[in-house]
């Protein structure tokens with residue numbers, strides 16, 4: 001795999017070693033995708049353990065599923081930070097080790113040798129939970145090339161994945177503060193809906209909400225996502241995974257009594273295996289059934305790719321030239337100017353109306 005100048009990795013074929021078996025093409029989930037015909041069932045849910053819920057991005061359902069798998073001598077794969085805060089796929093075999101997977105990391109995770117490791121655990125007939133983006137689930141399934149009774153998959157409703165290079169440039173902003181100890185993209189100190197980025201150091205901490213943190217701004221304005229995210233093949237309500245997790249955006253309309261701003265997950269059960277796992281963990285959850293169309297109505301990312309901003313290319317092309325904060329300022333300034341212009345126009349038209357009114361009155 002080699003990174004391009006935007007920081008995204010792509011496979012490179014070494015023509016000297018290639019034996020023309022064409023397997024890489026045959027297991028491409030884009031070219032040979034599987035069409036799923038199912039009717040998911042949906043739930044609004046959260047973990048009964050408040051600590052787990054507060055450490056998780058939405059309702060902590062990932063932890064409940066993962067604990068079930070670990071409890072059955074299984075192995076859990078998910079996205080973690082490595083020692084340098086790169087996002088990578090790794091596995092856990094104990095409950096304590098699940099901590100590193102908890103919480104959304106809004107960066108494309110490096111799969112590395114995770115698919116091969118999954119294959120080896122499945123050969124040993126160990127129960128395996130693989131979690132990731134819908135495209136990673138499709139990739140794993142094509143790589144394995146057959147269904148496996150020991151494999152459970154859980155994906156997420158995915159906005160899109162930012163460039164690891166952009167993430168590293170953002171981390172450079174903290175280089176003078178000493179070694180980073182923890183990072184949370186979804187800190188809930190000021191609530192689940194108004195989440196913030198929190199970075200802790202030995203003697204201080206940084207916390208800024210989603211409208212002010214430079215990385216969250218770039219992520220939510222779609223400035224640094226992988227090109228394929230702008231035309232994602234995996235945005236559908238008929239998914240290859242057994243279970244899909246997401247934030248239950250719109251809970252205040254759909255089930256207002258359940259919303260305490262600590263995080264509610266939207267859970268889609270996509271298969272019989274998913275149903276069995278969900279039944280087994282239901283003792284750890286507060287959960288209510290919902291119509292799946294109503295449940296996804298406020299979550300466009302379930303079915304629609306994000307739009308490609310004009311400035312994306314320019315933003316990523318200048319990653320090496322400007323500090324990350326200046327780059328984000330530069331590429332979001334227009335928006336503020338537009339908002340300001342709109343404000344001035346509104347004030348202008350109000351003043352005009354008032355003048356007109358006064359003139360008419362006069």
Ligand SMILES: Cc1cc2nc3c(=O)[nH]c(=O)nc-3n(C[C@H](O)[C@H](O)[C@H](O)COP(=O)(O)OP(=O)(O)OC[C@H]3O[C@@H](n4cnc5c(N)ncnc54)[C@H](O)[C@@H]3O)c2cc1C
Pocket residue numbers: 055056057058059060061062063077078079087101102103104105106107108109131132133156157158159160161162245246247248249265266299301
């Ligand atoms: C890149 C990304 C985009 C998302 N976009 C949306 C969205 O638009 N709308 C929405 O409703 N929900 C979105 N989510 C999902 C949401 O943020 C929660 O992850 C989900 O609700 C599960 O939360 P939880 O509380 O059950 O568990 P948590 O403990 O919060 O989640 C942990 C799970 O997330 C996985 N994960 C974390 N980071 C990554 C990563 N970089 N790549 C692959 N898997 C990862 C872990 O492997 C694990 O399965 C997104 C998540 C990610 C990672």
